[in-house]
Amino acid sequence: MTDNNENSDVTPEEEGRVPKRVIGTPPSVGTQELLPREEPGEGGSGYVLDEKKARSAERVAAFFFTLTFLASIAFIFFYAVWPGHVGNIQRATRSNYTLGIALTLIFLGLAVGMTIWVRHLVTTKEIVQERHAISSTAEDREAFNEFFQKGAQESGLIQRKLLRRTLLLASAPLGLLPLVLLRDLGPLPEKKLRHTKWKSGTRLVVDGTGQPLKATDFNSPGGIITVVPEGAENNLDEIATSAVLLLNLPVDQLKIKKGRENWNVGGIVAYSKICTHVGCPAALYEQTTHHILCPCHQSTFDALDSAKVIFGPAARPLPQLPIGVDSEGYLIATSDFKEPVGPSFWERGRPKA
Amino acid sequence: MSTTTPPKAIDGAIGYADERFAIAGFLRAKSKKVFGDHWSFMLGEIALYSFVILLLSGVFLTLWFKPSMSEVVYHGSYTKLNGVSVSEAYDSTLRISFDVRGGLLMRQIHHWAAVLFLASTMVHLLRIFFTGAYRKPREINWLIGIVMFTIAILEGLFGYSLPDDLLSGTGLRITQGVLQSIPLVGTYLFYFAFGDAFPGHDFIPRLYTIHVLLIPGLLLALVVAHLMIMWFQSHTQFPGKGRSNNTVTGKAFFPVFLIKTNAFMLFTFAVIAGLATFAQINPIWLFGPYTPDSITAGSQPDFYMGFLEGALRIMPNWETNLWGHTVSWNVMIPALVPLGLIMTGAAVWPFIEQWATGDRKIHNFADRPRNAPFRTAVGMTTVAFYGLLWLAGGNDIIADKFHVSLYATTWFFRFTIVIGPVIAFFVTKRICLGLQGKDADVLHHGVESGKIMRLPNGEFIEVHEPASEEEAAVLQGKDLLPAPELEEAEDENGVPAPSARGPLGKVRKNLNRAFAPDEVSVDGHGEGHHETGPHDDEQLASDGVETGGGKAISRH
């Protein structure tokens, strides 16, 4: 398994002035023989091996091949007998270790054995081989050109304009057909991106439990909870647009935008949870600063100031949902969002709200 | 011991095939082919054999995986999720992990192989680039490589989106947001891809078809083409003693390369199996099923998506609204520009180089990166650009580990993404020129022998001895042909030819200058060593180290 440099062309005196091998340069030639090389044989075969060293190399290779054999038996044993069946996490983990170790050894044994074989037992010599020409000869090209010209003439395509033109005409729209066929992949977007499930009177229900929420129950300052429209608790498509962060903010610090005076219920404010960057849930809330942080790309919104962007790649504030309470004291939306939620899109434009 | 006929069974089989397909002649020619030997050739092999593993383990996974987004209530071996409503895709992936013997192992093998496949492809591409191995006649194989790399990234993204866990679902959400941001057609693309609202019910089945059929089929075809072209053209070789542009030095395909490459394949398999055994990857049961309003903090995509993630993170929040239409530069630029720049740049590079240098020769020698300073510097610029974006994709982790503010890391990357690559360019170029100078020095003055001599005046000097032939051949092995002139660039009076005038001609001239090897003379070395080097005798020249190209060019 050692590199046998001693037999290369270099004489010992020369050896001293061979600088250390530079990474990225090939090793000096002739590193694999076990005995002084003979004259190159026909086709480059013919190192003569030192039979004693060769036999010990053979034994090492044989050891590794046997290892693979045993590992295969072990693999079958681990699969069928012990730990055998999976079905809970401990067993699955144990099975993964045992089968995995066996499989690794199967490959490793073969790989190491073959490496020893090729390095120490194969007698093929290094040779220099001519590269064959990459291109054809000039005559070949010439002959082909002639043949092609002749064939083209014979086909009649060159003289017969009508034939040629209608053939082109016939093939022109063919490329469109696959595209046309893809039309039914999905419906047109229409105005769907502008609306969510929320409308006037929809109750806010707690994500996960589906319970409606009374304003009086959501009274801990700094509280935060995710709510969805009643009736959409189990509909991922609706949740993906309608999920809302409900925050209980200190009224005195709240900067209320003009026109949004009655959008909150005593400091309880609702913002879309869908980040205006590319749509991750903006789910992290820092109570001391009242910042909402989207963990995907760290857009940061100021909950006190209409969720305006204070850092990160998002370009727009989180849209605010106008909320109120119904006759039973439950929190409800008083309308849909006044602007599209989530990431921007071409048709979006600047919303009026 | 040696006989001329193989054992009966083999002889019989070959005879049978030969009488039908003339196989003996074919095999004889093929098995004599010589393969050069260099560690960097193995990078492509790792990619190839990881791909083989992906095909095999992937087929295993298809036997149980259900590509469906229908909701089911989970009841199974992972008791913590019992009673939770999950998609069938997620449910079946949990079943593969916990209820199918060897299922977890195969899943982890599949995922680790994907990681290794992309990593080795990347490094392989880099080595091709930095050694100029993409030059004529290998441009087409370079293009095939770029295409394979691009669709392999997609394949990986689609693959890890299949289990519909919280992590990958978030990735899909981002993909959807990016689609939607594309001007003009974005919303249509979104609705067509998802078959209605996000997440809908169509997307994972569609990804599945693409993941198990379309892209693997395409990749397989490209891999085969890649290998056939590689076989036909042979590897490049680094310069060395006794090597020339028209020869390959190495050992025959049969038996040496055949055994070696199989051994290497098995090593690759062993490494992947070992990783899958000991290093957990993508434990989707810990992430939970996807819902659009949940997320885990600090989540990271697979490494090959990291640079896109980083680009999205550091992009300033530019958006314009004009005539009722919105353009989200903050999404479009990071999603399209880095990938587009790198892939398109890589794809057109060989042709730009050809155009700028006028070099249409056949190149069978691999350049040492230092000998092509401009190319190497451009390469490192790209590496820096990619690497910084990749790091920016983990800025939250960096902020956490180094206790700096998250926003500070973002600003840091916003600046370094601009200046980092520029610095990389100039530093690399200087290093290359320095190394060239050192090479020239070795050729001029020899190498330090380690022997110290005391001169009569008491001064100590180290004896320099001439470089060995092997070393000298390597050092000399750069393309010493005169800097390829632009044929019609200037006439005798120094008047630029028509093609060299105009903006395009100017660009070409400047590029030509950038590529020109006489850059080295800046350091006072350069081509000069050719005349004075201690080993610059007939012998080296007749080794054919740098004369080979001439023959090839004469064919034009």
Ligand code: HEM
């Ligand atoms: C370049 C080729 C490929 C790449 C990069 C790739 C990548 C991936 C990745 C990263 C996963 C996620 C695995 C996980 O952690 O659960 C995956 C899943 C999967 N892949 Fe592939 N894959 C490739 C080819 C294939 C092929 C050829 C097939 C089948 C013919 C296949 C079948 C599957 C299946 C069924 C799954 C879902 C099961 C699961 O996630 O456990 N893949 N792929």
Ligand code: FES
């Ligand atoms: S999706 Fe929220 S910051 Fe990107």
